[in-house]
Amino acid sequence: xxxxxxxxxxxxxxxxxxxxxxxxxxxxxxxxxxxxxxxxxxxxxxxxxxxxxxxxxxxxxxxxxxxxxxxxxxxxxxxxxxxxxxxxxxxxxxxxxxxxxxxxxxxxxxxxxxxxxxxxxxxxxxxxxxxxxxxxxxxxxxxxxxxxxxxxxxxxxxxxxxxxxxxxxxxxxxxxxxxxxxxxxxxxxxxxxxxxxxxxxxxxxxxxxxxxxxxxxxxxxxxxxxxxxxxxxxxxxxxxxxxxxxxxxxxxxxxxxxxxxxxxxxxxxxxxxxxxxxxxxxxxxxxxxxxxxxxxxxxxxxxxxxxxxxxxxxxxxxxxxxxxxxxxxxxxxxxxxxxxxxxxxxxxxxxxxxxxxxxxxxxxxxxxxxxxxxxxxxxxxxxxxxxxxxxxxxxxxxxxxxxxxxxxxxxxxxxxxxxxxxxxxxxxxxxxxxxxxxxxxxxxxxxxxxxxxxxxxxxxxxxxxxxxxxxxxxxxxxxxxxxxxxxxxxxxxxxxxxxxxxxxxxxxxxxxxxxxxxxxxxxxxxxxxxxxxxxxxxxxxxxxxxxxxxxxxxxxxxxxxxxxxxxxxxxxxxxxxxxxxxxxxxxxxxxxxxxxxxxxxxxxxxxx
Amino acid sequence: xxxxxxxxxxxxxxxxxxxxxxxxxxxxxxxxxxxxxxxxxxxxxxxxxxxxxxxxxxxxxxxxxxxxxxxxxxxxxxxxxxxxxxxxxxxxxxxxxxxxxxxxxxxxxxxxxxxxxxxxxxxxxxxxxxxxxxxxxxxxxxxxxxxxxxxxxxxxxxxxxxxxxxxxxxxxxxxxxxxxxxxxxxxxxxxxxxxx
Numbered sequence: 194x195x196x197x198x199x200x201x202x203x204x205x206x207x208x209x210x211x212x213x214x215x216x217x218x219x220x221x222x223x224x225x226x227x228x229x230x231x232x233x234x235x236x237x238x239x240x241x242x243x244x245x246x247x248x249x250x251x252x253x254x255x256x257x258x259x260x261x262x263x264x265x266x267x268x269x270x271x272x273x274x275x276x277x278x279x280x281x282x283x284x285x286x287x288x289x290x291x292x293x294x295x296x297x298x299x300x301x302x303x304x305x306x307x308x309x310x311x312x313x314x315x316x317x318x319x320x321x322x323x324x325x326x327x328x329x330x331x332x333x334x335x336x337x338x339x340x341x342x343x344x345x346x347x348x349x350x351x352x353x354x355x356x357x358x359x360x361x362x363x364x365x366x367x368x369x370x371x372x373x374x375x376x377x378x379x380x381x382x383x384x385x386x387x388x389x390x391x392x393x394x395x396x397x398x399x400x401x402x403x404x405x406x407x408x409x410x411x412x413x414x415x416x417x418x419x420x421x422x423x424x425x426x427x428x429x430x431x432x433x434x435x436x437x438x439x440x441x442x443x444x445x446x447x448x449x450x451x452x453x454x455x456x457x458x459x460x461x462x463x464x465x466x467x468x469x470x471x472x473x474x475x476x477x478x479x480x481x482x483x484x485x486x487x488x489x490x491x492x493x494x495x496x497x498x499x500x501x502x503x504x505x506x507x508x509x510x511x512x513x514x515x516x517x518x519x520x521x522x523x524x525x526x527x528x529x530x531x532x533x534x535x536x537x538x539x540x541x542x543x544x545x546x547x548x549x550x551x552x553x554x555x556x557x558x559x560x561x562x563x564x565x566x567x568x569x570x571x572x573x574x575x576x577x578x579x580x581x582x583x584x585x586x587x588x589x590x591x592x593x594x595x596x597x598x599x600x601x602x603x604x605x606x607x608x609x610x611x612x613x614x615x616x617x618x619x620x621x622x623x624x625x626x627x628x629x630x631x632x633x634x635x636x637x638x639x640x641x642x643x644x645x646x647x648x649x650x651x652x653x654x655x656x657x658x659x660x661x662x663x664x665x666x667x668x669x670x671x672x673x674x675x676x677x678x679x680x681x682x683x684x685x686x687x688x689x690x691x692x693x694x695x696x697x698x699x700x701x702x703x704x705x706x707x708x709x710x711x712x713x714x715x716x717x718x719x720x721x722x723x724x725x726x727x728x729x730x731x732x733x734x735x736x737x738x739x740x741x742x743x744x745x746x747x748x749x750x751x752x753x754x755x756x757x758x759x760x761x762x763x764x765x766x767x768x769x770x771x772x773x774x775x776x777x778x779x780x781x782x783x784x785x786x787x788x789x790x791x792x793x794x795x796x797x798x799x800x801x
Numbered sequence: 802x803x804x805x806x807x808x809x810x811x812x813x814x815x816x817x818x819x820x821x822x823x824x825x826x827x828x829x830x831x832x833x834x835x836x837x838x839x840x841x842x843x844x845x846x847x848x849x850x851x852x853x854x855x856x857x858x859x860x861x862x863x864x865x866x867x868x869x870x871x872x873x874x875x876x877x878x879x880x881x882x883x884x885x886x887x888x889x890x891x892x893x894x895x896x897x898x899x900x901x902x903x904x905x906x907x908x909x910x911x912x913x914x915x916x917x918x919x920x921x922x923x924x925x926x927x928x929x930x931x932x933x934x935x936x937x938x939x940x941x942x943x944x945x946x947x948x949x950x951x952x953x954x955x956x957x958x959x960x961x962x963x964x965x966x967x968x969x970x971x972x973x974x975x976x977x978x979x980x981x982x983x984x985x986x987x988x989x990x991x992x993x994x995x996x997x
Contacts, residue, residue, distance in 0.1 A: 337804060339818045409825045417806045417818050443825060447833035455840065458935055463925035466844065466932075482927045484848050489840055496836070 201747055223766075242349070244341035247765055249348050250327030251658065254651075256348075257319035258736075260355060261644075264310040265729075267303045269722055272682075274300055275701035276719030290366060300699035301373035302389070306362055308376030309393065312501065313400050314355045316643055320508035321404075321442070322351065324650050325411060325435045327658065331757035332429050334420025334777065334797075336769040339413040347406040354399030361392035375697070377494055380467035380487045384459045385474050394457045401450045408442035411435055420756070422777035426532075427796065429755050429781040430518075430525060433532050434511025437539040438504050445500035445543070452493035459485075488553055495546035503542045505639055506606070507535060509646030510577055513599045516649050517581055519753050520596040521588025522792050524782040527580040534573035534580075541570040551619045552626050560619040567617035574610055578603065594668030595751075598649035601676050602642055609637030612687060627697075630690020633683050641679045648675075651736070656750050657757060660764040661743030667731040674728025681721030685714040752793050754783050759795035808968035819968075823975040827982050830943075834986050837936050838993065844928050852929050857922065859913050860995050866909050867991050873902035874984040877951070881977045884970055889962065896955035896973075899980065903948040910941050933994050940990060943983050950976050 199206045273282050274295045281293030289299050338344045362371035369387025415436045458464045467490045470483030518525045547563040612634040615621040655663050692711050694702035701715045702708020749758040760775035775797040783794040806818050880895035924931040962969040
């Protein structure tokens with residue numbers, strides 16, 4: 194007779210057959226309860242206009258992943274043009290209804306929309322809207338977000354904003370196409386650009402409203418709805434990261450809203466807030482009042498967009514912190530220092546914006562000031578990265594898929610951060626400014642940095658959401674392929690930039706003598722982009738197929754300490770998250786506590 | 802499922818969700834109006850010439866409006882006090898007065914706009930007039946929102962007072978904070994756009 198194996202249910206070990214019986218019983222009781230309590234929700238209130246933070250998180254996540262894929266597709270088309278300039282391709286013909294050869298203004302559209310979609314419609318909604326929404330209330334022991342209706346409204350401002358952006362690309366091709374002034378929309382070019390820019394501004398106003406509603410909600414939830422005993426120094430690092438992120442969103446976005454309104458006025462009401470006197474457009478002096486200042490836009494824009502950079506990276510750091518503590522089976526090294534570091538980071542991020550404007554002639558005094566603050570802000574990032582690296586030391590590391598992505602985040606964000614230092618110093622920024630080096634730098638931060646952390650988070654929290662594990666073998670393929678091809682795209686950018694190739698050249702620099710010898714790199718990068726696309730297929734399959742075919746996850750598959758695993762059922766119950774709201778007795782990462790029976794002690798396990 | 806601390810104060814933080822949420826919202830509003838005021842400062846300080854503001858806009862009407870809005874701020878505070886003291890009828894009357902004063906403010910503002918449009922002033926005339934229209938219109942939209950909320954609170958919204966009085970009081974307090982904030986923004990606008 195075969196040996197009987199035991200499985201773990203909650204804190205109990207039992208024979209598999211008994212567990213199956215218990216599961217059947219549990220399902221029956223849950224079904225009864227659901228019917229008995231009369232939660233007769235219609236399809237509309239349950240799936241469309243849900244006020245449950247978990248479903249809203251899933252809505253955000255799914256929408257954001259779709260936008261991520263679309264933004265990636267735009268990039269693929271750009272890479273076709275950069276690798277093989279001015280050659281016709283069927284996909285370009287299909288997308289632009291043209292001859293198949295990409296026009297410069299079409300390339301500009303792709304660039305502007307790729308940036309906008311990736312930052313505002315993919316990464317931030319995924320990092321904050323999806324992960325923050327789903328995980329934060331569970332981790333702090335809250336029954337839901339503080340304002341469920343606002344939460345719903347936040348998603349329903351985000352979606353129209355995104356659709357307006359998309360519509361501008363698909364509906365306006367006969368009228369000049371979508372926005373094409375870069376994701377930064379610098380005037381005066383953006384003011385005199387075609388109609389798509391107006392749609393861009395309208396879309397942005399929706400997105401800003403959405404993030405405002407979301408950030409108020411997050412801050413209030415974290416301050417007010419922490420469970421009993423969940424003191425500030427017991428908050429998981431991920432929650433701290435979301436907390437700081439929300440403050441950045443709350444305070445940095447309104448200036449862009451003001452700037453957006455002013456640019457909209459410039460475009461539709463003929464004002465000249467951003468248009469200087471005597472501007473010559475197509476050989477004629479523009480007939481407007483003049484007296485405006487294009488730099489005003491840059492100040493307002495970067496006052497948002499620099500904190501926005503930290504909005505992109507902080508949730509990623511939070512996710513990586515969770516996963517590293519869990520998979521090294523050790524408390525985070527220097528938890529408290531990390532928290533102080535990100536608080537300081539959040540504060541400083543409001544004081545560095547003009548390092549994006551060293552070449553605008555602000556003057557050396559202002560440049561020196563912003564150069565100094567920029568060097569200062571690199572310190573807390575290095576603290577967090579160092580603490581995460583030191584957390585690895587002496588741990589018995591489990592190399593599962595989330596951990597692989599989290600580990601890859603460290604050197605990738607390291608490269609991204611370190612290549613930023615020469616850009617933060619005004620003198621070395623002069624030759625590097627507006628080259629492919631800048632593109633390489635911020636993509637290293639956001640693509641293999643943040644996106645890898647987001648992948649890690651998806652693999653880590655997937656069993657929480659669906660009750661099933663994702664496939665580890667497919668995860669490994671996804672990881673290795675993405676890691677190599679991502680570097681294959683991005684590292685050559687740094688070389689191209691150092692070689693002097695400008696960014697936003699629609700032929701990849703072929704018209705310049707300095708760009709021609711480097712063209713081989715462009716071709717290689719394009720192949721790497723296709724490879725990257727190929728290696729996303731196992732991931733997409735994994736996400737959808739594991740809902741049905743994945744191994745059933747037990748309540749705490751990663752043996753984690755935080756409340757979302759130890760106190761909430763997996764997958765969580767629809768209303769209220771917890772059977773009873775848990776109380777918290779210990780810090781967030783009590784792994785390998787000497788003398789305890791298991792190598793982790795849940796936050797809600799009672800006082801000894 | 803009940804969200805805790807919606808109307809009751811959380812002991813260790815000392816606030817309700819509603820109050821904290823409103824303060825945070827106002828913080829973002831400070832950044833919104835703050836950047837408009839900063840834009841004004843930057844454009845004016847960099848301008849070759851700047852028109853004599855008080856000769857363009859209607860200072861007397863705006864002064865009347867300032868008095869009206871300050872008065873409404875006092876009235877809404879009295880309304881909140883009345884509700885806190887349990888005098889629902891008095892609350893209702895005072896809240897309705899606040900909303901009425903808000904409507905009067907908007908009416909006077911539209912008379913101002915009409916006069917300026919009749920003189921041929923447009924946002925495109927120059928940057929001062931442009932900023933004047935943008936900033937005061939944005940403020941007027943905030944007033945409109947506030948008036949609607951105030952009307953709701955002394956009208957259909959009062960049902961909640963019978964069902965869940967502490968939560969209703971929380972709503973009224975949040976609306977009061979908002980209304981006072983709008984008042985402060987208007988005073989700043991009056992000084993910067995009319996008098997300076």
